[in-house]
Amino acid sequence: MKGSFYRLYDLPIGLQFNEGSPEWNNKGDNAWQLLAATMVCLQSVPGLVILYGSMVKKKWAVNSAFMAFYAFAMVLLCWVLWAHNMAFGRKMGPLVGRPHTALSQTYLLQRSRLSYVPTADFVFYQFGFAAITVILLAGSLLGRMNFYAWMMFVPLWLTFSYTVGAFTIWGKGFLEQYIIDYAGGFVIHLSSGVAGFTAAYWVGPRHSRDRQHFPPNNIIHMLGGAGFLWLGWTGFNGGTPFAAGRIAALAIVNTHLCTATSLLVWLSLDMVVYKKSSVIGAVQGMITGLVCITPGAGLVEPWGALVMGVMSGSVPWYTMMVLHRRSAFFQSVDDTLGVFHTHAVAGVLGGVLSGILAKPNLLRMMYSGPNHYSPGLFYGFFGGDVFLGLKQVGYQLVGAGFITAWNAIVTSLICILISRFVDLRMDEEDLEIGDDAVHGEEAYALWGDGERLPRTLRRLRLPPKFPSICQRLV
Numbered sequence: 001m002k003g004s005f006y007r008l009y010d011l012p013i014g015l016q017f018n019e020g021s022p023e024w025n026n027k028g029d030n031a032w033q034l035l036a037a038t039m040v041c042l043q044s045v046p047g048l049v050i051l052y053g054s055m056v057k058k059k060w061a062v063n064s065a066f067m068a069f070y071a072f073a074m075v076l077l078c079w080v081l082w083a084h085n086m087a088f089g090r091k092m093g094p095l096v097g098r099p100h101t102a103l104s105q106t107y108l109l110q111r112s113r114l115s116y117v118p119t120a121d122f123v124f125y126q127f128g129f130a131a132i133t134v135i136l137l138a139g140s141l142l143g144r145m146n147f148y149a150w151m152m153f154v155p156l157w158l159t160f161s162y163t164v165g166a167f168t169i170w171g172k173g174f175l176e177q178y179i180i181d182y183a184g185g186f187v188i189h190l191s192s193g194v195a196g197f198t199a200a201y202w203v204g205p206r207h208s209r210d211r212q213h214f215p216p217n218n219i220i221h222m223l224g225g226a227g228f229l230w231l232g233w234t235g236f237n238g239g240t241p242f243a244a245g246r247i248a249a250l251a252i253v254n255t256h257l258c259t260a261t262s263l264l265v266w267l268s269l270d271m272v273v274y275k276k277s278s279v280i281g282a283v284q285g286m287i288t289g290l291v292c293i294t295p296g297a298g299l300v301e302p303w304g305a306l307v308m309g310v311m312s313g314s315v316p317w318y319t320m321m322v323l324h325r326r327s328a329f330f331q332s333v334d335d336t337l338g339v340f341h342t343h344a345v346a347g348v349l350g351g352v353l354s355g356i357l358a359k360p361n362l363l364r365m366m367y368s369g370p371n372h373y374s375p376g377l378f379y380g381f382f383g384g385d386v387f388l389g390l391k392q393v394g395y396q397l398v399g400a401g402f403i404t405a406w407n408a409i410v411t412s413l414i415c416i417l418i419s420r421f422v423d424l425r426m427d428e429e430d431l432e433i434g435d436d437a438v439h440g441e442e443a444y445a446l447w448g449d450g451e452r453l454p455r456t457l458r459r460l461r462l463p464p465k466f467p468s469i470c471q472r473l474v
Contacts, residue, residue, distance in 0.1 A: 026116040029243045033121040036239025040128030043232035045072050048135050051225030053443065055280075055337065056142050057210060058217035059434025061443035064142045067150055068135045074154045075131040083130065083158055084123055087166035094174040095164050115242035125239055126166075133162055133188045139337035140196030143206045143214070144431055147438055149424045153414060157195065161410045165191050165403050179399035180358055180392065182251070182366070183240040185295025185350040186403045193344025194407040197335050202415035203424045205334035207431040214336075217443070219279055226283045230259060233290050237297040247366050251298035254305035255290065258297075261309025262289025269317050284320070284342055288312040291346035296354030298366055300376075304357035311353060316345045348400045355396035356389070 021027060045068070053065030075083075082099040089097035102108070108120040134154055141150070165187045167173045181187055205211055216222050237251040266285025270278045292312030293305055300308070320341035324330040330340075358376035360383075374380065380389025415424060430437040 022111075024111050024116050025118065026243075029115055030117045030121060032244040032248070033115075033117050033125060033239055033242055036235035037121065037125040037128055039232045039235025040125065040132065040239065041072075043229050043236065044128070044132045044135050045069060047225050047228030047232055048132070049225070050221055051229065051283075052139065052142060052337075054218040054221035054225060055216045055283075057214050057434075058443060059436075060143045060210075061217050062435040062441050063147065063438050064138075065443075066439065067138045067142070067145075067147070070151065071134045071138060071154050072131050074151070075134055075158055076127055078155045078158050079127045079130055080123065083163050084126065086159070086163035087130075088122075088126065088171045091172045094168075096167050096173075097163075097171055112242065117242060122242070125242075129184060129188055129236075130158060130162055130166075133184075133192050134158060136189070136192035136339060136343055137196040137199065139339040140200040140335045141203055142336040143210055144334075144425050145203050146423050146426050148422050149203075149418050152418050152422070153199070156414045156418070157411065160414065161195060161407055162187075162191060164406060164410075168402065169399060175395075175399055175402065178395045179351075180299065180354045180363075180396065181295045181351065181399065182297050182299055182354070183237050183294045185291065185347045185354070186399050189291045189294060189343040189347030190351070190400060190403050191407050193340045193342070193347060194404050195411040197333060197340040197344065198408050198411040199415055200335050201333045202412065202419070206336065207428070210431070211334060216280065222283065223279065226286060230256075230286055230290065233259070236290075237294060241298060241366060247298040247362070250302075250362070254297050254300060254302060255293050257302055258293035258305040258309040258312065259286055259289035261306055262286065262292065262313035265310055265313025266317050269314065269321075273321070281317075284338070285313050285317070287342045288316040288346040291343055292350035292353070295347070295350045296358055299354060299358040299362045301357075301359055301362075304353075304359075307357065308350060308353050311349055312346050315349055316341045319345050344404075351396045351400055352393060355393040358392070 049065045049068045052068050053061045056064045080102045082101065084102040085100040086097050089100055092098045102119075102123050108123065109118050111117075112119045112122045114122060134157065137157070138150070164173075168175050169179050169181050169187050170176065179186065206214070233255050234252050237255045238248045240251065241247045263282050263285040266288070267277055267282050270276060270281040289309050289312045292308050296304070296308070320338050324338070324341065335341075354376070356377040358379075360375040360379055363375065374388040374392035374395075375383065375385075377386070377389030377393050380386050380392075418424060425431075426438065435442050
């Protein structure tokens, strides 16, 4: 038995790997990039699937987890069929690239324009970013959005909103050479926060009882999902340079420094103000830290990451725990998991702080070729050129304004369009019942041996010993 594997090693050493690994392919960078892309995908599946499925009320566990699961699959197909090239392909205008497939062997195996790795690495890595953006957005809509409307929303929003933000800042758009957004503070987190809040307005609120009382159904699983999210961010920020080099190493350290600091600051504020150490609050603090460091992870010094952690643990805490409760505007929109605060507020905060704390030599190490990035305001002040630093902060604010406006407008138009075909919100009867009404399935079998209660009995407010009572009734 002498198969193709053995015939490969019969070749002279110099010819054995030329076709499968050309000279330009850096195997170390390639291996790291594939690992980083996988870690980004693990943040969504199973990370956010577990987080969403456990962070909501029991009756919405299946629906919430499945919204994330469906979006991951749909985004992948849309990404390779047309969306990748809309975000990173040939320029069709200042806002978007030409729609085209990213499926041919020739295209996927050629050298990436960013590094010495195959383009397939870049396509898959950026898919992970696109998928998690849509799934993060879903956090604002849990517990009431019609699943059929969600099925339509995902490809439409990816096509007309996400690709524009990615092309404008990362592709070949009009803001590419001006905005510092290392790994997606604006493109991913500000987009998901604004779009989620906007969609929540159009979909409408949860059932009144759910909005008043919406406890997590499994806090231990919630922490498990949060753990996938946190550790997966190693690939999220560490993979952005597309090289296993010094910037990647610095980005990983900064990511975890900022996140740990943010978590502890949020936890401390909860303990001081509310006299309790909230696990949910700690998870929110973790998320805001991850989001805040993202636009500057490989561009700031570790002390800067600590500063960003303090800010991300306190500013979003204030907007969520104080301002949200006092503001009629925030109260009028039912943002289920507070995605606006954890992603939009923290994303803008990180973007502005990156414009202040980005170090000149790190900018030069990360970005090659012509660009107009200025040193952070902090370094401009001590370097004697405050104007350049102020200019960069101004660019950051322009980028935040564009992403906010585009997502608010396009998300509104998409929701209005979908509402012409299906209801955005479930009907009241389905909202009362939850998963069983929507999917015919439930997360936990608490009746008999996995048997379901008759629907009429589900609506009854029965005494604590209801299983035995129901058995006598059936």
